[in-house]
Amino acid sequence: MSSSEQATRPGIPNHVGIVMDGNGRWAKSQGKVRLEGHKRGADVARQVVRWARDLGIRHISLFAFSTENWNRPKLEVRALMGLLAMTLPKTLPEMRENGVRFRVLGDISPLPAKARKAVEQACAETCDNSAIDLILCLNYGGQQEIVAGVQHAVSWAQSQADPEKALAELTPETFRSMLWRHDIAPVDLLIRTGGERRISNFHLWDAAYAELYFSDVYWPEFSKQDLQLAVDDYAARERRFGKTSEQVNR
Ligand code: FPP
Numbered sequence: 001m002s003s004s005e006q007a008t009r010p011g012i013p014n015h016v017g018i019v020m021d022g023n024g025r026w027a028k029s030q031g032k033v034r035l036e037g038h039k040r041g042a043d044v045a046r047q048v049v050r051w052a053r054d055l056g057i058r059h060i061s062l063f064a065f066s067t068e069n070w071n072r073p074k075l076e077v078r079a080l081m082g083l084l085a086m087t088l089p090k091t092l093p094e095m096r097e098n099g100v101r102f103r104v105l106g107d108i109s110p111l112p113a114k115a116r117k118a119v120e121q122a123c124a125e126t127c128d129n130s131a132i133d134l135i136l137c138l139n140y141g142g143q144q145e146i147v148a149g150v151q152h153a154v155s156w157a158q159s160q161a162d163p164e165k166a167l168a169e170l171t172p173e174t175f176r177s178m179l180w181r182h183d184i185a186p187v188d189l190l191i192r193t194g195g196e197r198r199i200s201n202f203h204l205w206d207a208a209y210a211e212l213y214f215s216d217v218y219w220p221e222f223s224k225q226d227l228q229l230a231v232d233d234y235a236a237r238e239r240r241f242g243k244t245s246e247q248v249n250r
Contacts, residue, residue, distance in 0.1 A: 008058055011235035013188035015059035016052060017203050017210070018135075020045060022194025022218030026216055029218075033077045042087050042219035051224045053132040055231060059185050060134055061105060063202050067141030081115045084138075088118040092125060095179075099131025104181055135184060142204025145180045149205075150180040179205055185217030189234045191227075193219045211237050 008014040020041055027037030043064055052060045065080060071079075086202065088102075095102055102122040111119070121139065153170060155177065160166035185212070187206035195216045199207055213230045214220070240248050 009056040012056045015185045016189045017187045020194040020219040026218035026220040086116040099129045100127040102126040103135045106138045125244040142201045149179040
């Protein structure tokens, strides 16, 4: 049985997405360079997957590099790509041991070859694991994903007997099946660390009904207890998906 088919424990989100923000500010607060913040952030990213798995979360997606992050200083972009290329192969034994299936969301084609190969190797070597899916969002942007979905929808419609009718009859469900995330479970809980209250182009489609949780903790200091706090907060929410409280509690 794959991880997406297994039932999630009551009160536990099936898919948690995290904007891992605050690496730079953490580094500054410690008198360190930004790269030290990213290195520490990568360590926390490794650990959060294990904490999530222990809680019974089936899918965790981490926003590691956005489509806008290319605009950062060249040195920082290079350092982040280097960190990815170095960290992923080292993390493979741990992923195998913990049943982690590594996946990617985003367009990895512009990544430097070393980073791209590390990503492809991690995907290939963990594809049979089923305890938890780790979805690393790389060169990912929610707006870019939706634009790509529109392009997909238009070319799909053009292949139909009546393209205009096909587009007019498109539903949110069929459109989602044309997005990059088509085979990824919808996000239930979207966490952002580092004190900012923004989505920053993460999981825009699924954000429609994801529960949002903002933590003031800088990502390099995010702990198992902080994840537990977010999950406890989620468990106390009532997800109504547009219905009334009476309807969902019937
Ligand atoms: C946001 O903090 C963080 C990023 C843009 C990069 C996130 C990357 C990691 C945590 C490393 C992941 C690496 C691997 C190999 C998984 P920021 O730099 O914007 O922090 P600031 O807002 O305090 O400046």
